[in-house]
Amino acid sequence: MNRLQVELAIVGGGPAGLAAALGAKQAGLKNILIIERDAHLGGILQQCIHSGFGLHMLGTDLTGPEYAEHFIEQVVGSEIELMLESMVTGLTAQRVLTVVNRYGATKVTTQAVVLAMGCRERARGAILIPGSRPAGVYTAGTAQRLVNLQGFLPGREAVILGSGDIGLIMARRLVLEGCKVKAVIEAMPWPGGLTRNLVQCLHDYDIPLYLQHTVTAIHGSGRVKAVTIAQVDEQLAPIPGTAFDCTCDTLLLAVGLIPENELSLQAGLMIDERTGGPVVTPSRETSAPGIFACGNVLQVHDLVDSVSQEGLEAGRAAAAWVQGRRATARSYGIVPGEGIRSLVPQRYDYPTSSVLSLVGRVTHPMQDALFTVSRKGVCVHTSRRKHLRPGEMFSVQIPAAALNDAGDLDVAVREVESHD
Amino acid sequence: MVYDVLIIGAGVTGCAIAREMSRYELTIGVLEQGSDVASGTSKANSGIIHAGYDAPTGSLMARLNVTGARQMERTCQELSVPYRRTGSLVVSSDSQAARAELQRLLQQGIANGVTDLRLVTKEEISRLVPMLNPNLEVGLYAPTAAVVPPYELTIALAENAVQNGVSFLLGRKVTSMIPQPDALVVHSGTERYEARLVINAAGVYADQVAAMLQDRSFSIIPYKGQELILDKQYGKLADLVVFPLPTPVSKGIVVAPTPSGNLLIGPTAEIVDNPSDTSTTREGQLQVLDAARHLIPAISSKGVITSYAGLRAVADTGDFIIRSSEQCKRLLHVAGIKSPGLSAVPAIAEMVIGLISERLRLTPKNTFCPLRSKAPRPLEIGLAKWHELIKLDPAYGRMICRCEQVSEGEIRDALRGVLPPTTVDGLKRRLRVGMGRCQGGFCLPHLISLIAEYRGLDAAEVTKQGSGSEFILGRVKANPTGGDYIE
Numbered sequence: 001m002n003r004l005q006v007e008l009a010i011v012g013g014g015p016a017g018l019a020a021a022l023g024a025k026q027a028g029l030k031n032i033l034i035i036e037r038d039a040h041l042g043g044i045l046q047q048c049i050h051s052g053f054g055l056h057m058l059g060t061d062l063t064g065p066e067y068a069e070h071f072i073e074q075v076v077g078s079e080i081e082l083m084l085e086s087m088v089t090g091l092t093a094q095r096v097l098t099v100v101n102r103y104g105a106t107k108v109t110t111q112a113v114v115l116a117m118g119c120r121e122r123a124r125g126a127i128l129i130p131g132s133r134p135a136g137v138y139t140a141g142t143a144q145r146l147v148n149l150q151g152f153l154p155g156r157e158a159v160i161l162g163s164g165d166i167g168l169i170m171a172r173r174l175v176l177e178g179c180k181v182k183a184v185i186e187a188m189p190w191p192g193g194l195t196r197n198l199v200q201c202l203h204d205y206d207i208p209l210y211l212q213h214t215v216t217a218i219h220g221s222g223r224v225k226a227v228t229i230a231q232v233d234e235q236l237a238p239i240p241g242t243a244f245d246c247t248c249d250t251l252l253l254a255v256g257l258i259p260e261n262e263l264s265l266q267a268g269l270m271i272d273e274r275t276g277g278p279v280v281t282p283s284r285e286t287s288a289p290g291i292f293a294c295g296n297v298l299q300v301h302d303l304v305d306s307v308s309q310e311g312l313e314a315g316r317a318a319a320a321w322v323q324g325r326r327a328t329a330r331s332y333g334i335v336p337g338e339g340i341r342s343l344v345p346q347r348y349d350y351p352t353s354s355v356l357s358l359v360g361r362v363t364h365p366m367q368d369a370l371f372t373v374s375r376k377g378v379c380v381h382t383s384r385r386k387h388l389r390p391g392e393m394f395s396v397q398i399p400a401a402a403l404n405d406a407g408d409l410d411v412a413v414r415e416v417e418s419h420d
Numbered sequence: 421m422v423y424d425v426l427i428i429g430a431g432v433t434g435c436a437i438a439r440e441m442s443r444y445e446l447t448i449g450v451l452e453q454g455s456d457v458a459s460g461t462s463k464a465n466s467g468i469i470h471a472g473y474d475a476p477t478g479s480l481m482a483r484l485n486v487t488g489a490r491q492m493e494r495t496c497q498e499l500s501v502p503y504r505r506t507g508s509l510v511v512s513s514d515s516q517a518a519r520a521e522l523q524r525l526l527q528q529g530i531a532n533g534v535t536d537l538r539l540v541t542k543e544e545i546s547r548l549v550p551m552l553n554p555n556l557e558v559g560l561y562a563p564t565a566a567v568v569p570p571y572e573l574t575i576a577l578a579e580n581a582v583q584n585g586v587s588f589l590l591g592r593k594v595t596s597m598i599p600q601p602d603a604l605v606v607h608s609g610t611e612r613y614e615a616r617l618v619i620n621a622a623g624v625y626a627d628q629v630a631a632m633l634q635d636r637s638f639s640i641i642p643y644k645g646q647e648l649i650l651d652k653q654y655g656k657l658a659d660l661v662v663f664p665l666p667t668p669v670s671k672g673i674v675v676a677p678t679p680s681g682n683l684l685i686g687p688t689a690e691i692v693d694n695p696s697d698t699s700t701t702r703e704g705q706l707q708v709l710d711a712a713r714h715l716i717p718a719i720s721s722k723g724v725i726t727s728y729a730g731l732r733a734v735a736d737t738g739d740f741i742i743r744s745s746e747q748c749k750r751l752l753h754v755a756g757i758k759s760p761g762l763s764a765v766p767a768i769a770e771m772v773i774g775l776i777s778e779r780l781r782l783t784p785k786n787t788f789c790p791l792r793s794k795a796p797r798p799l800e801i802g803l804a805k806w807h808e809l810i811k812l813d814p815a816y817g818r819m820i821c822r823c824e825q826v827s828e829g830e831i832r833d834a835l836r837g838v839l840p841p842t843t844v845d846g847l848k849r850r851l852r853v854g855m856g857r858c859q860g861g862f863c864l865p866h867l868i869s870l871i872a873e874y875r876g877l878d879a880a881e882v883t884k885q886g887s888g889s890e891f892i893l894g895r896v897k898a899n900p901t902g903g904d905y906i907e
Binding site: 037087089104121132156217222238 | 648699701705721724726727798806807811817822858860864865885887888889894897
């Protein structure tokens with residue numbers, strides 16, 4: 001077996017991993033290794049050929065591959081080591097990785113690890129769509145890869161289940177390739193994706209969006225022939241008598257993303273049931289000392305810009321750990337309450353001298369909402385928002401002055417009467 | 421060419437018979453309507469090797485189950501198929517009736533010849549299945565029960581049969597049979613085959629095959645069974661197969677670990693009219709989840725990675741039908757092989773040999789080899805040997821399926837194997853590619869490309885499960901002719 005020793009190993013060469021490597025490099029680490037499963041760096045960005053990337057991070061509108069290239073050039077230009085077409089098959093809490101690639105199996109011992117494995121798509125089984133099992137049922141990302149990287153059309157007449165961003169982007173992509181997109185179906189009463197994608201991908205192309213509907217059956221023996229669509233009630237159960245059939249040869253599923261945390265589980269990291277990712281501190285350190293996490297492995301982000309930002313910070317924090325600047329503060333919990341679906345980080349350090357930045361998602365759309373942060377029943381910080389939607393991540397900054405005592409923080413958000 | 425034996429149906433029964441017969445100097449062919457072996461009932465089987473206490477004493481099912489289950493471990497060893505002796509447990513809440521039923525099963529099991537079968541106390545039950553619903557306090561423990569991957573077993577039997585000279589004629593549906601004085605002529609569309617003896621192992625279609633010779637002595641009622649597979653993270657919820665008390669129609673909805681470390685829950689038991697109806701329903705899925713949660717409350721729909729349905733071939737006679745046709749002595753039925761059919765197959769195959777020995781001269785073949793030559797599987801050999809393997813052939817280090825950790829080398833080996841898959845589903849059942857938690861989300865595009873490459877096809881010709889199930893329906897505008905697009 002091969003053996004290798006590095007200061008910092010980064011698992012995943014997508015936007016989170018690339019930024020983490022650069023963050024660590026800037027912080028002065030010399031011996032950094034990125035391990036990537038694919039033959040190329042850039043991760044899922046390489047198949048996202050639409051624009052809209054980089055507006056926040058780089059102040060310019062780029063396609064996915066262009067945005068990736070911006071970071072790849074810097075990584076390749078520095079002395080960051082790369083292992084491509086290499087799969088990490090094992091990780092211990094002592095930060096030893098097992099990597100398999102065409103040169104064999106390698107044990108990589110490290111001083112710090114950044115987990116940046118991203119996420120995977122939920123598939124048909126996870127949402128239990130009944131019916132037959134023909135060809136023509138794809139997750140939206142798989143279809144995107146077939147179209148944008150391989151030049152294949154996965155179908156001619158599609159129904160898309162799920163109005164998250166990938167579903168919306170693929171609806172437009174298929175129309176541009178001459179396919180018919182008969183409907184986008186969404187079980188919730190509100191659309192899942194960003195508003196700009198709703199406008200630019202559905203409205204501009206007259207693609208109907210069915211809210212509070214779902215696909216209740218798939219038909220066809222060889223290839224998909226039709227799907228049954230029905231209205232759903234508030235518990236998301238199909239309402240009898242509302243079903244209708246829609247002929248199509250393809251069903252794309254954009255029904256959510258799941259952080260890829262098989263390695264995190266192997267290493268015994270504490271996992272947050274809400275995000276599906278590891279429990280972390282503000283520096284994105286997990287429950288295992290010296291193991292950090294960033295990007296979609298931690299929680300599914302809306303914008304790659306915020307993934308990159310998180311990656312940079314996690315990389316810097318990992319560098320600080322290697323350089324011996326380790327936290328001595330005690331950590332306390334940050335507990336999501338009313339109106340909050342997910343929250344990162346889940347822990348914070350006390351005492352602290354820096355602003356505590358929380359990001360997360362709300363449970364349902366809200367107008368004129370008020371975030372309240374309290375400790376032992378006493379409100380220490382509030383923050384007002386005009387609009388909140390589950391499809392768009394919120395961020396709340398808690399000033400250090402508010403964190404002047406030890407204890408868990410409770411975070412809630414609810415609609416309040418407008419004072420405008 | 422005249423076959424000594426033609427077997428209709430390449431499910432686990434047909435393949436086990438083919439392999440058993442390949443021990444003798446016989447010309448054997450297997451006709452299968454699907455594009456691959458194990459493409460009907462066998463692919464959706466629960467994979468449980470039952471101990472043998474369920475079937476009524478004196479039935480063929482009881483005798484062949486107990487004998488077959490005893491032979492199964494060796495069969496799996498010879499064929500390099502995973503065999504996991506998990507044991508099984510029937511559990512119930514405590515009542516007079518439940519105790520009486522468990523006692524009845526125990527006595528029946530003893531009479532059937534099942535060994536080590538015993539009633540267990542509440543303490544022992546919770547030691548065996550710590551996550552069990554605490555209200556289930558009485559149980560019957562059968563340590564000899566096991567689990568196997570049913571499709572892999574079927575494929576392995578078929579591959580070993582091929583190695584020993586059997587021909588598989590796939591994608592051929594039998595359309596008619598005509599008896600002649602010295603042979604039985606079997607038609608598949610325009611193709612014509614002759615055989616001295618024909619074995620009807622056509623599963624849910626066995627009555628239709630019999631009817632081709634005006635034999636209407638039995639009919640097959642397809643019983644649909646819907647099952648769900650849970651992520652490996654849930655695999656540790658049960659280390660052995662957990663049954664509820666049996667009902668008159670089935671052994672009930674079970675919770676079973678699989679050889680690959682997942683958890684299987686199901687099946688339902690629903691009579692269907694159409695022997696090709698393997699669709700799942702919302703009611704069926706919810707029924708399975710409810711019943712499984714009654715056994716192990718920690719089971720959650722969150723863990724489900726896939727669901728499917730299979731059809732049991734239940735004969736109206738209530739037992740396996742293993743005998744010659746009254747209408748034509750050249751036709752031998754091996755029909756109604758419902759549960760515990762999988763457990764019984766090694767014994768069924770032996771019994772069939774006994775029956776044909778009355779009609780054909782059986783000369784043992786000295787070149788017969790019971791061992792399947794199996795290409796290396798890195799996950800089964802351990803990291804150190806995997807490393808050595810990659811040093812010899814780097815293709816074993818290029819991972820294609822992330823979830824089940826399958827390399828390009830293994831896919832290549834399968835596509836060049838003795839019974840190579842022609843479809844993505846065929847590849848999946850040989851290697852588990854695409855069977856993991858992402859269900860092929862990441863690897864499907866690679867599998868399509870690899871199948872196209874190794875079989876000399878265009879990607880648009882690659883199918884899921886045979887003609888009509890193509891994945892690719894065209895090209896993008898920028899690249900109408902195909903070829904290298906990016907990379």
